[in-house]
Amino acid sequence: MRYNERELLSLARQPAEKAAEIRMSVPKKGSVLKKRLVKLVVNFLFYFRTDEAEPIGALLLEHCRITKEEENIFSISFIEEPERKYCFECASEQQCQEWVEALKRASYEFLRRSLIFYRNEIQKMTGKDPLEQYGISEEARFQLGTHRQ
Amino acid sequence: MKLNERSLAFYATCDSPADNSGFLYKRGERHTAYHRRWFVLKGNMLFYFEERESREPVGVIVLEGCNVELCESAEDFAFAIRFGGTKSRTYVLAAESQAAMESWVKSLSRASFDYMRLVVRELEKQLEEMRRGLAGGCGSSRESSGSWKSSGLERSPERLPALPTILPKENGCAVWNNALGAQQPSDTSGCGGHYDEGNPRPPPLPPRRRVSSGSAGSAGEIPSTFCRLHERYSQEVARLRQDWLEKQRGPR
Numbered sequence: 001m002r003y004n005e006r007e008l009l010s011l012a013r014q015p016a017e018k019a020a021e022i023r024m025s026v027p028k029k030g031s032v033l034k035k036r037l038v039k040l041v042v043n044f045l046f047y048f049r050t051d052e053a054e055p056i057g058a059l060l061l062e063h064c065r066i067t068k069e070e071e072n073i074f075s076i077s078f079i080e081e082p083e084r085k086y087c088f089e090c091a092s093e094q095q096c097q098e099w100v101e102a103l104k105r106a107s108y109e110f111l112r113r114s115l116i117f118y119r120n121e122i123q124k125m126t127g128k129d130p131l132e133q134y135g136i137s138e139e140a141r142f143q144l145g146t147h148r149q
Numbered sequence: 150m151k152l153n154e155r156s157l158a159f160y161a162t163c164d165s166p167a168d169n170s171g172f173l174y175k176r177g178e179r180h181t182a183y184h185r186r187w188f189v190l191k192g193n194m195l196f197y198f199e200e201r202e203s204r205e206p207v208g209v210i211v212l213e214g215c216n217v218e219l220c221e222s223a224e225d226f227a228f229a230i231r232f233g234g235t236k237s238r239t240y241v242l243a244a245e246s247q248a249a250m251e252s253w254v255k256s257l258s259r260a261s262f263d264y265m266r267l268v269v270r271e272l273e274k275q276l277e278e279m280r281r282g283l284a285g286g287c288g289s290s291r292e293s294s295g296s297w298k299s300s301g302l303e304r305s306p307e308r309l310p311a312l313p314t315i316l317p318k319e320n321g322c323a324v325w326n327n328a329l330g331a332q333q334p335s336d337t338s339g340c341g342g343h344y345d346e347g348n349p350r351p352p353p354l355p356p357r358r359r360v361s362s363g364s365a366g367s368a369g370e371i372p373s374t375f376c377r378l379h380e381r382y383s384q385e386v387a388r389l390r391q392d393w394l395e396k397q398r399g400p401r
């Protein structure tokens with residue numbers, strides 16, 4: 001699949017929501033945990049060799065499942081292939097919990113649901129649609145229920 | 150750089166609703182010929198397929214840090230997705246009508262994660278300020294906020310916005326978006342067992358009213374953040390899904 005690599009690389013260089021050196025393994029046979037610089041930017045998780053400027057890879061965090069595994073370890077898998085897991089071994093249980101929480105909220109879809117929730121809550125309290133002031137109340141992406149296509 | 154392409158392809162083709170879709174002409178990178186492609190916008194990802202029925206996208210444009218503008222072109226209804234930075238490519242697209250062009254320009258210019266996050270933070274702030282204002286009210290605030298809450302819920306019978314459904318796969322199991330995992334301990338609200346109408350369809354969404362009134366230990370309290378509400382619904386959903394799965398296995 002073609003993608004705009006230059007822009008993705010530029011995204012990888014931006015300040016991260018969260019970044020840490022974490023041991024990570026990919027879902028390939030014989031794969032072992034290796035120390036990587038893991039960086040969360042918008043809904044992408046980039047991972048680098050610790051001394052390199054360009055990421056080895058990027059994971060788009062949509063339709064994924066973040067699972068707390070055994071001690072200090074969490075995994076990311078994707079809904080269409082739940083057995084293929086990217087595993088991450090953190091330095092502490094606390095770090096592990098923080099990453100799990102952050103990654104669960106990292107998807108665009110989660111953000112969209114938050115927006116719809118807040119919009120609805122504010123509308124109930126004030127009787128007014130808070131998105132009107134931005135002129136985006138009619139946008140398909142912000143509608144409750146099924147989106148228009 | 151490796152990308153989780155299989156998951157990307159799944160995201161592009163699964164049943165989750167698109168923010169926009171339609172045919173657009175895309176100008177080639179090296180040659181200036183335009184190719185008609187089927188475009189699907191989901192979140193900050195603009196996928197394009199060779200045909201509408203294609204099972205996999207030809208490519209994807211990640212829409213972070215871009216500007217969308219009208220542009221001069223031999224083609225009518227042309228617009229461009231422009232990225233900052235030297236050597237960055239500009240994607241030139243053309244719609245098939247004025248209305249389509251305007252619709253695309255509007256949806257693409259607001260497609261970034263950054264933009265969405267901005268709006269969410271703003272609304273979050275507004276809600277916090279409003280709640281603080283309410284809490285600083287009179288002594289019987291609990292009672293009054295309780296009645297306000299229930300009437301608000303009754304006014305909005307529309308389904309839960311936090312859980313868009315994905316249609317069941319061939320094996321009959323529904324797939325949930327960003328499932329938070331069935332390993333969540335089920336809460337002690339004791340409000341299970343509602344869905345026994347013998348409905349073979351995907352599990353129904355829990356009605357808002359029931360969750361807010363039935364939750365253990367927080368009678369009358371609205372979770373102050375979306376995340377807590379989300380967690381609570383997810384436990385409920387996990388339990389319902391479990392019940393539904395068991396029911397599905399039953400008659401076999």
